[in-house]
Amino acid sequence: MRLLDVDATMVTVELTDGPARFHALWLRDNAQDGASRHGNDQRLFDVTDLAEVVTVVAAEVVDGRLVVEFGPDGVASSWDAVWLETHCYDLSGGHRVSGQSANPWTADGLGGGSGPHRLAWVDSDDPAAWADTTRALQRDGVAIVDGLDTGHDGAAIGDVAALWGPIRETNYGRVFHVRAEVNPTNLAFTPRALNVHTDNPYRRPVPGYQLLHCLVASDVGGVTVLVDGFRAAEVLRDEDPAAFGLLSTRSVPFRWSGDGFDLRNRGPLIEVADGGAVHGTIQAVRYNNRSAAPFDLSFDEMAEYYEAFRTFARLLHRPELEYRFTLAPGECMVFDNERVLHGRHGEADPERYLQGCYLDRDWIHGRIVDV
Numbered sequence: 364m365r366l367l368d369v370d371a372t373m374v375t376v377e378l379t380d381g382p383a384r385f386h387a388l389w390l391r392d393n394a395q396d397g398a399s400r401h402g403n404d405q406r407l408f409d410v411t412d413l414a415e416v417v418t419v420v421a422a423e424v425v426d427g428r429l430v431v432e433f434g435p436d437g438v439a440s441s442w443d444a445v446w447l448e449t450h451c452y453d454l455s456g457g458h459r460v461s462g463q464s465a466n467p468w469t470a471d472g473l474g475g476g477s478g479p480h481r482l483a484w485v486d487s488d489d490p491a492a493w494a495d496t497t498r499a500l501q502r503d504g505v506a507i508v509d510g511l512d513t514g515h516d517g518a519a520i521g522d523v524a525a526l527w528g529p530i531r532e533t534n535y536g537r538v539f540h541v542r543a544e545v546n547p548t549n550l551a552f553t554p555r556a557l558n559v560h561t562d563n564p565y566r567r568p569v570p571g572y573q574l575l576h577c578l579v580a581s582d583v584g585g586v587t588v589l590v591d592g593f594r595a596a597e598v599l600r601d602e603d604p605a606a607f608g609l610l611s612t613r614s615v616p617f618r619w620s621g622d623g624f625d626l627r628n629r630g631p632l633i634e635v636a637d638g639g640a641v642h643g644t645i646q647a648v649r650y651n652n653r654s655a656a657p658f659d660l661s662f663d664e665m666a667e668y669y670e671a672f673r674t675f676a677r678l679l680h681r682p683e684l685e686y687r688f689t690l691a692p693g694e695c696m697v698f699d700n701e702r703v704l705h706g707r708h709g710e711a712d713p714e715r716y717l718q719g720c721y722l723d724r725d726w727i728h729g730r731i732v733d734v
């Protein structure tokens with residue numbers, strides 16, 4: 364790290380990726396000295412405690428650390444190059460949000476070509492096996508736990524969920540049942556083929572993870588289709604940036620009603636984190652043709668939005684993005700419901716029976732896995 368320029372309002376340093384500017388106020392707000400930060404890394408002051416005009420009084424690089432003295436409060440702080448690179452906000456192009464570990468896949472590339480990572484239930488109490496599976500979920504957004512009991516009491520799926528955290532109960536119950544019903548409240552509860560989708564975009568928050576445990580397989584049909592929505596969104600951004608721009612910046616409504624509930628939420632089909640539509644990291648995809656409510660964009664944007672929507676929908680059906688397999692009894696698929704779209708190809712046997720549940724995303728993505 365090398366100091367390039369200093370004035371009262373900012374500091375410019377040379378980082379690995381090039382020059383980076385940092386505002387005086389931003390640096391002061393992120394001061395690391397003992398009066399500014401507790402040992403637990405939580406900030407000890409509020410932004411209103413800082414002077415109206417914060418200035419840089421002096422700055423230098425000493426032993427690989429940027430040292431800055433601020434005015435008017437006289438506080439001094441230092442940061443190493445790794446910290447500054449991790450939090451740098453002055454890099455164009457390709458800067459990734461720190462902690463982002465997703466590795467978007469095509470059908471051939473999932474799990475390095477060998478399909479979803481698998482965890483045998485008998486190995487589930489082995490910390491290394493658990494860590495491998497958690498890492499696979501953070502990276503690929505899907506894994507399979509196999510060798511499970513196929514009793515219908517819901518115990519097995521609860522045990523799988525408990526590897527990471529408590530089940531997030533909804534109005535569908537703690538565990539929901541995917542099988543043919545006489546009066547289904549949801550098309551999932553019929554033998555019909557299901558277009559690829561993410562579940563429950565009408566909830567707030569949207570369920571972060573989903574588990575589907577196969578108890579009875581289908582003799583015909585009922586093939587599972589998985590599509591990495593992050594990969595599909597990246598393809599859209601490459602091929603049709605204008606469509607990507609619309610789908611990532613315009614919110615649309617989702618709705619489900621029944622059984623005494625009227626659930627509504629809204630959001631963009633493609634949610635982008637820091638960096639905006641051009642460079643930003645994709646952090647969520649919502650797509651569900653069954654529960655998309657009537658779009659409510661302005662009249663002037665509606666035709667163009669539909670064109671973008673249709674382009675993305677067609678892209679989701681490209682064979683190279685579709686990972687197809689048949690879930691066998693005793694296998695439980697665990698997947699990121701804000702990333703990996705799932706569907707059912709072909710009319711399933713009415714006897715087919717899966718149990719499902721949801722988990723909050725943080726139980727998996729918030730885990731530090733360094734075992």
Ligand SMILES: [Fe+2]
Pocket residue numbers: 551560561562705
């Ligand atoms: Fe679903």
